[in-house]
Amino acid sequence: MISKRILGNSGLEVSALGLGCMGLSFGYGPATDKHEAIKLIRAAFDAGITFFDTAECYGPFTNEELLGEALAPFREKVVIATKFGFEDGDSKKGLDSSPARIRAVVEASLKRLKTDYIDLFYQHRVDPNVPMEEVAGTVKDLIGEGKVKHFGLSEAGVESIRKAHSVQPVTALQSEYSLFFREPEKEIILTLEELGIGFVPFSPLGKGFLTGAIDGTTRFDPTDFRNTVPRFSEENRKANQALVDLVKTIAIDKEATPAQIALAWLLAQKPWIVPIPGTTKLHRLQENIGAIHVNLSEAELNDIAKALEHIEIVGARYSAQLQDRVGK
Numbered sequence: 001m002i003s004k005r006i007l008g009n010s011g012l013e014v015s016a017l018g019l020g021c022m023g024l025s026f027g028y029g030p031a032t033d034k035h036e037a038i039k040l041i042r043a044a045f046d047a048g049i050t051f052f053d054t055a056e057c058y059g060p061f062t063n064e065e066l067l068g069e070a071l072a073p074f075r076e077k078v079v080i081a082t083k084f085g086f087e088d089g090d091s092k093k094g095l096d097s098s099p100a101r102i103r104a105v106v107e108a109s110l111k112r113l114k115t116d117y118i119d120l121f122y123q124h125r126v127d128p129n130v131p132m133e134e135v136a137g138t139v140k141d142l143i144g145e146g147k148v149k150h151f152g153l154s155e156a157g158v159e160s161i162r163k164a165h166s167v168q169p170v171t172a173l174q175s176e177y178s179l180f181f182r183e184p185e186k187e188i189i190l191t192l193e194e195l196g197i198g199f200v201p202f203s204p205l206g207k208g209f210l211t212g213a214i215d216g217t218t219r220f221d222p223t224d225f226r227n228t229v230p231r232f233s234e235e236n237r238k239a240n241q242a243l244v245d246l247v248k249t250i251a252i253d254k255e256a257t258p259a260q261i262a263l264a265w266l267l268a269q270k271p272w273i274v275p276i277p278g279t280t281k282l283h284r285l286q287e288n289i290g291a292i293h294v295n296l297s298e299a300e301l302n303d304i305a306k307a308l309e310h311i312e313i314v315g316a317r318y319s320a321q322l323q324d325r326v327g328k
């Protein structure tokens, strides 16, 4: 079984690793066969995972529907996190966190998720056209109505986090964090610690890169989002192999796999960090869960930190258009 962690001061208890469900429907090529996807989600629950991550825009909509069906038999035993924030629920369109849109999303998401409450409702991206106080106030009302239990933000900057938290305590921030992208160490993690907000790192395996399964010769499906990411250009994948080599070396020392090292490193950063790796494959799900038993000592963490100082990561993590939506 998997140990539990509490997200921030909120008391929201979840398994120390969650399951990122996006890739089952969206982002990394064709969707997984529905039967197989349901099997995977239920296998995660059987193995002790109680924290499942989705969003209205994954699909759009089909990923929430998938989770609704897969989790229905044990709904009260799991924590479901979903997200609002895009026009018509389509991440290719603009942002929309207007109170009317948030209210419409909650009703539609509840139906798709086959439930009468959402455990954790994140704003997917900060909307510069809607004051954060208004967004937080709307979610506060939804919490008062019992439709939502906890409020979260994704890829928000420090100022937005503080504003939101002053209106409605924020339970968790979900932003990218991994050995491949360590920017949150600059100021975000300190702010979360100060305010008592949990941290849910997305893409904890560096979108698969840290596992060693991707190199300069990998060809992604034409619909795979990674084709648009500068960091995943053929040239940059080659340049960034130095990081994978380091992770592989640590894995050999610890008799673990690179994916397990990437996750164990995140778990070792703070006791209120809960990574949500995604996979479409049962054997990888089991492998990733094995990270729970990989303990990195203080000395090992220091050695890793020193080694990282000599590795330069090349290429932006988003295209210019998507980069403009983060850290606001």
Ligand SMILES: NC(=O)c1ccc[n+]([C@@H]2O[C@H](COP(=O)([O-])OP(=O)(O)OC[C@H]3O[C@@H](n4cnc5c(N)ncnc54)[C@H](OP(=O)(O)O)[C@@H]3O)[C@@H](O)[C@H]2O)c1
Pocket (backbone or CB within 6 Å): 019, 020, 021, 022, 023, 028, 053, 054, 124, 154, 155, 174, 175, 201, 202, 203, 204, 205, 206, 207, 208, 209, 211, 213, 259, 276, 277, 278, 279, 280, 281, 284, 285, 287, 288
């Ligand atoms: N808030 C946001 O803006 C945001 C953005 C992105 C993601 N997310 C959330 O975070 C979750 C996780 O992030 P992510 O899916 O982007 O990235 P990730 O978890 O870092 O990596 C997923 C990729 O790694 C591969 N993989 C997983 N385990 C592996 C293993 N043991 N060995 C080799 N390859 C492995 C998967 O391929 P296979 O399926 O082939 O195993 C998939 O391509 C998502 O599902 C989503 O819920 C949120």
